[in-house]
Amino acid sequence: MTRPSSRSALVLGGATLVLLAALLAGTLVGPAGLTAGGVLLELIDRVPLVSVDSGLTLRQQVILWEIRIPRVVLGAIVGAMLAIAGATYQGVFRNPLADPYLLGVSSGAGLGATLAIVLGGAAAQAMVPPAAFAGGMIAVLATYALGRSVGGGRTEVVIILAGVAVAAFASAIQTFFMQRHDDTLRQVYSWMLGRLTTSGWAEVTRVLPYVFVSVAVIFLFRRMLDVMAVGDVEAATLGISPSRVRLVLISVATLGTAAVVSVSGLIGFVGIVIPHAVRMVIGPGHRLLLPVSLLVGAAFLVLADVVARTAMSPAELPIGVVTAAIGAPFFLFVLRRSRGQI
Known part of the structure; x- marks a missing residue:
């Protein structure tokens, strides 16, 4: 009884350490002339009862606390949501190629963002996030309406x-x-192509409530995902309504995905790559797969953003290019490994 618990604690602890290391790397590394040593001392200086001189100017402190750190936190939130949504979709549809954009979220959000940019005029930049969020949600509602009219959904x-x-x-x-x-x-x-540019903490506070609700509900239903893996008929005999569980999980996963996409743009492959990589290491059980996917997804996108910020400095790569460069080869590997199973 203790060995599985010890193994779960070890895996979760390891994933947490990976995320903490990624967050530290994302904070220490970047442009704007902030040295890693100065940033580290500035972080230590914010610890209660500790006082050190970081050597950073007031301008550099503002860049660190109002631009770089919010960007790192936003990257972690976006990566975590895309990864756990991908794991949820793959469990709900029993399809290893499912991802958070499966039901038209990406196309709907892209349409909403495009309309805001081409028709928004001077207010276009402020209109893009809400328009992308609305577009993604409308697309999913349309998908369900069409599905119900054709086959009951x-x-x-x-x-x-x-x-x-x-x-x-x-x-x-x-x-x-x-x-x-x-x-x-x-x-x-x-x-x-995706980007994690921020104007302070506004983007973080905008998406955090949606992500919190989505993740909380997904965790509450994680055991039902394991039951549904055996099939709808078997799940129904155990007192579970597969259609109801599917509706709830798809709804909350899509809600969180639409929220993060509205501020990050379309960042591909995270929802496919991370759940697969985690599943290969720890197995298919969702009790552990979901939290580890969340932690590793957050770390992955933070590190991908470090590459996007530094690979062509002072220019910046779209983060979607970085995730595609990493994810596409892995995706081909998954396809080859899964021959005869998909």
């Missing part, structure tokens, strides 16, 4: 096909507006 296949149709329709409208307003293409593509 009771099966994984019907929901996935409805998501494909909604995503294609949203992408077509987005392409139309992009062609009509080609002067905004650079802004649209910048958002679509």
Whole structure:
């Protein structure tokens, strides 16, 4: 009885240490002339009852506490949400290739962001996050409406096909507006490739409530995901309503995904790569898979952002390019390893 608990504690402890190391690396490394030693001393200086001189100017302190650290925290939140949403989708649909964008969230959010950029005028920048969030949620609602009209929305296949149709329709409208307003293409593509630029802590506080609710509900239902893995009929005989559980989990995972996408843009492969990598190490049980995916996903995106900030300094790579460069080869590896199982 103690060995599984000890193993779980060891795995969670290891994942937590990885995240803490990633957060420290993301804080210490970056442009703006902040030395790693000075940043480390500044962090120590904020510890209660400890006082040291970091040597940072007031301007550098503002850059650290109002730009770099909020960006690191936002990266951790976005990575955690995408990873746990990916693990949830893969469990709900019993499909190892499922990801957080499966039901048209990405296309709907992309359409909303595009409309805000091309039609928003001077207020475009402020309108992009709410427009992307609304677009992602509307796309998922449309997916469910279409799924119910076709097949009652009771099966994984019907929901996935409805998501494909909604995503294609949203992408077509987005392409139309992009062609009509080609002067905004650079802004649209910048958002679509993903970015973690912040204007302080506003983005963090905006998405945190949605992510907290989503993660809390997913954790409450984590044991039901293990039961649903054996099939809907078997789950129903154990007193679980598969359609109801599926609806709740997809809804909250999509809510959190739409929230983080609204401020980060489209960052691919996190929701596929991280759950797979974690599953290979610790196995398929969702009791451990979900929290470890959350921790590792947060660490992964923070480190990917470090690469995006420093690889071509002083220029900055879109973080979606970095995650794709890492995720695409891993995705091909997963496909090869899963031959005959998908």
